[in-house]
Amino acid sequence: MDFDFAAEQPKLVQLLIGIAAFLVVVAVILLLVDRAPMRRRAWTHATILLLPAIVLLAIGLVVPAVRTTLLSFMSGDGMRWVGLDNYAWMFTQPEALTVLRNTLIWVLLVPLLVTSVGLLYAVLVDRTRFESLAKSLVFLPMAISFVGAGIIWRFVYAYRADDQDQIGLLNQLVVALGGEPRQWLQDPPLNTLFLIAVMVWIQAGFATVVLSAAIKGIPAEIVEAARLDGASPTQMFFRVTLPSIRSAVIVVLVTQSIGTLKLFDIVRTMTGGQFDTSVIANEMYNQAFRYGETGKGAALAVFLFALVTPIVIYQIRQRREVR
């Protein structure tokens, strides 16, 4: 498609105006801060500097959150109040329950698997000769978007009838070992596990890097002391390494939990939520935007928000403790 510069001109002008407006706002804030009275300056400064962020948060987060909550008590077209009907639907309809069940499986398995795979890997390659190479290899999938990874893995799981050439890696392996090709993504509940494998594949590198750094941060004296006391490798791991990197492990677990709760891309690209693989975020999109059932979509969004909140609060507390 040819890019018509003249046709895009209004957008470019808007862009310029936007940048100019941004600079004006920053300039005004800086000048205000600069002019503020010397006494109790810290407070005035903080207020002035925080104001734009608070305004933006209100517009971008608080208002939509309130609106979404209101919508969740309304009918699909947002015209009538229906009370708790949407929530009742969410917790009674078998299909909606499947969605909740899947999200639960995801949120239990992914953080655990990612953390344990990452930890195992980090411990195994720690201080070996090929450490940096091994770490970059496991970190590489992080560079691929969830959608990209989903498409790649769809090919891995691809199915062809047994009288044809397999194009999927997994089925080719099965056939090579004398088995029958299977439709991996079509058999619930196993298919959810095959989708989870993709997320673990992407995220394990993140866990490895964070945990490996934490392991390297363990003071050498402690490690040496433990060695002198004759600790076995297993004792070493459970008595020294793990307690020392506890806060790093928690960071990985928490970020993975939040990321998994709002997971959308993998499910959408790989199965579209078909065959009982849908998760909350995917169902929310379907209900709100495709089916015109804004109420149900909003109810799912509110529920998702409620699930994420305690984890976020926990993380904030954790940080304070660390400090």
Place this chain on the structure above:
Amino acid sequence: MSLLSRTNRVTLVAGTIGLALVATACASTENKPSAGGGGSSTSAECAAFTKYGNHAGKTVSIYSSIRDTEADLFEQAWKPFAKCTGMKITYEGTGEFEAQIQVRADGGNPPDIAFFPQPGLLERFAKAGKLKPASAEVKKLFGEGWSPDWAKYSTVDGTFYGAPLGASVKSFVWYSPKMFKEKGWTVPTTWDELMTLTNTIAGSGVKPWCAGIESGDATGWPATDWVEDIMLREAGPEGYDDWVSHKLAFNDPKVVAAVDKVGAILKNEKFVNGGYGPVKSIASTAFQEGGVPITQGKCALHRQASFYANFWPEGTKVAEDGDVFAFYLPGNDPSKKPVLGAGEFVAAFTDRPEVQAVQAYLASAEFPAARMKLATYVTARKGVDPDLAQNPIDKLSMEMLQNPDTVFRFDGSDLMPAAVGAGTFWKGMTDWINGKDTKTVLDYIDASWPKS
């Protein structure tokens, strides 16, 4: 102590003002009309378009679910119109039309015109007050071009929103005339004959049917078409209308019977899925590839709409004596031939004169004629010569659609509320192919029908 030094402060202020000036300077050139609109030329080519007026420098945006080659053909077809009226038509096709049109309309950024493939979706936007009623000119053109059946699909609460654009006939079964001739099979004219033929073919060692219902977000729709076709034959047009409007429950025994009748073919391992594997492979086979095994002799029959003519491998001859052709999906009574079809409707979010001109042009007989000259295309508009059709199936479809005796019904899932028609019905049929039983699936679909 100052956060910024004096010079820094001056630079900051000057820089900001400078940038703002640049921005406004650019803004002042914004409204200049683009040169070369050329609406005044009255060459022979443009004579036909003078009635639409001169809209030099105006732009009309169109948004639709039609992409790729077909989108290019559209743009090619209306190019002379745009050139002669001086307007610019920007076209955008998307694979996510159903979701994105909602996002754009809610976000205050709707297109001028959208081609709605689903009357149910059009109704939702009309009820929300987002669409503009069709102009008197479009109404007049509709009156002379289409049978009144079509009016109800884009009429909401007594207001008419737009004329149909393209159309397709869904009640076709594709087959290979060559293969039929070799094996001595004949085209069936009743459902019983079709089932006998199916058994005969299965007996000859070939899987009789092939099918594919994978279609990304819309996975499952080809299976809903099957059910609709059978409902139209089993329950009759009135029963079909009741079903579509939910006067007949979705899990009514009549619907169960119809779905099971489809299941007798699609869920029988002996009858499907030629070239692709077991019954379950239907759910993972792209609908575009569903019928292709016919050309390799791996299956014999494929029920799919007239537009499937586009999806045969290159070099496949579509003709009664060619590589592939289609016959009417028979019912119990050969004297009754109801037709299931679909199409798009041209509805507008704005009512500027140039937008109305585009709507009027698309509703005229000239646009479909221009489009048909380029490549395969079907319209239900009267006054368009079926001989312009690029292949015999298009021609047959147009004759069926234009025939005043034809009982036509629009694709049911497109008429139902989106939660069912673009949601649970598609999803339910996919689950059904994947192994769920008829009753469970229909109960689930019925429960999802929006309460009002």
